[in-house]
Amino acid sequence: MNKRVKRLALGAATAALMTIGGLSPAMADTVLKFISWQTDDAGTGEWWRSAIAEFEKQHPGVKIEFTKAERSSYADTMTTLFAANQPPQIVHLASFEFQMFADSGWLEPLDPWLKKDGIDMTGWAGQKTCQWNGETVCIMTNYFGFVMAYNKKLLDEAGVSVPKTYDEFIAAAKATTKDLNGDGIADQFGTGHETKGGPGQYLTEMLNYIIDAGAYWTDKEGNITIDTPEMVEGLKRWKMVMKSGISPVDMSASDVRKLFADGKMAMRLDGPWLYGTTEKGTAKSDIVYVAPPLTPPLGGSSNVLAMPSDIPDDQKQLVWDFIKLTMTPEFQRTYATMGGNTPPSPKADVSGVEKTIPHFPVLLQTMKEASEKGIDRVPTGLELYYNEFSKMVVEESQRMIIQDLDPAEVAKTMQAKAESIKG
């Protein structure tokens, strides 16, 4: 009996030790979920990975699970996760989609965290966008300015110089749009716009022409300002570009960028991320980056970092440590050197970046210009209704193009509908 008890006790002790031994590493590890659409982006994805590696080095036992969700379904994924009470601890959102989450009270106010660490956000590009109901709910990760990339060889062949104004841009685009094989179908385009992505992307493409015409959707107080002569001019330009054949139609952003990178398009107005594609294209050596001929350059906030309001306090501290790490001058510099992006921090040392990214001064210049002019893709006062608003603008623009409507009438319709959406 005694032997039996001993055996049982020994067995139980061994089992307990094995269980503890087997479980302890897993239990000691805290895993923070971080979902992003940028995991595979050339440069930017590597930058995120370097920040994660540094964070994990500084926090032994804490792992960041970096997972990809496609940009096209990103908002759906995040909405589902938040609705199911399963948000990722590190919240990465586009600057035009965080408002709905903030409005539902799902994002942690960051002012106490900033105050605790004495972080001064003065001069941080685009940070104003992260204010929601008087509170800071996110940190702006990227604020950009559009540049123009052109194919020198195609412009030289057409005998046109680099455009400096809207009229010169259209003339150059017309001169470089060609049917190369004579089958009646254009296979080289002057420029290109994405019109097949989401409504938000469509609006971004349109905005190049609209702000050059001196118009915008709302004023600084959030009043709708669509029914103006400037907007009519902007719509007229967009209609002309879409109907004249200088741009391929119904294309996704990646298709347009690929066409340009492979020398089938002469000029492309785009953000800093175009560089990653052109570096892999066959026309790489012919591509030059300059300031865009449409002024002020389109720019604005791109994406933000935030944290959910209902995760445990210890996790909040870890998430804040990660956000803080990405905000350090060192990581703000590598955001430029590795990612080819314009860092929003005014303290970032970006000297010498042009050695690896020759057009970096142009990116900085357009970002500053756009920031000084207060340009953003998300109109003031319509943040919560951005998707509905952008879909309405897309539909009315399509109607204008398909049914050949007068832009003045279209501006009136858009004004009325935008006011109705805003309520």
Add this chain to the structure above:
Amino acid sequence: MTDTVQAGRRKFFDLARPSRQHFLGYILIAPAVLMVAAIIVWPLILAIDLSFQQVKIPRLGGASRPFSLSNYTWLFSSQEFWLACWVTLKLVVVVTAGSVAVGLSTALLVNNKFRGRTVARLGMALPWAVPEIIAVVIFAWMFDTSFGLFGWLAIQLGFADQMIPWVSSSTAAFWAVAITMVWKGFPFVSIMCLAGLQSIPSDYYAAAKVDGASVFQRFRWITMPLLMPVLGVTLVLTLLWVFRDFSIIKVLTGGGPLRSTQTLSIMTYDQAFQYHNFGRAAAVGVLTLVICIIASLLMLGRRSKSIY
């Protein structure tokens, strides 16, 4: 006494007894019923409940909002809803008719004996085997306005003098969606009809031939009536597929341009994930379900009468 109670229990749980055999059936089917309840009935109840609340984004376990009919009031007064109903109806009619026409024709063709029949049957079933999303991406390339195969063919064959704006013209976009759906949907009709055709005894055709019936008469008076039970069910399943299909339209046109391809399922998605109006989205979903049930009952009822 104890023995009597135990014997009574044994009798009660004796599933081999004829009077208890139905219990076995219930026990066996219980896991499936529970599974269906968990993954279909419960979400359905949630959706119905949500449709009567004014809610933007719901949260699991969150407090319910007060009962409201506002989602349905908005829906019935919304032009968008009636347009989506009209587009769905058009698509259901065109795609179902197209799928049945192509599917029945190919089934009749491969039901005959000829060299290469096995390959033809395989080719007929191939679109069904291709994952829907892959098929749609391929069709999206072929319908591309700038470089697409269909536009190029139209120019080469003289049907058009310039590329057809498949995705940015309301009429062309509708037909692009319909063609893709028919291509994806006809193999199912073919396979079902082929199975039906093979169950028709060949004696009937032999006797009709002896009586001097023509090919058309044999088709009209033998094939069609005997194929009706299969065709009826196939028709209902195809109709329901067109009703609920989302990915083809979403990838090809996204419901545009000018909502010319926005069906009820696309509208449900847009309300939920684009505009974050989950209450309204649930209302559209519930009404779609009601329409589907009514359509199925009507069609099955008609088919039942014609068969029996």
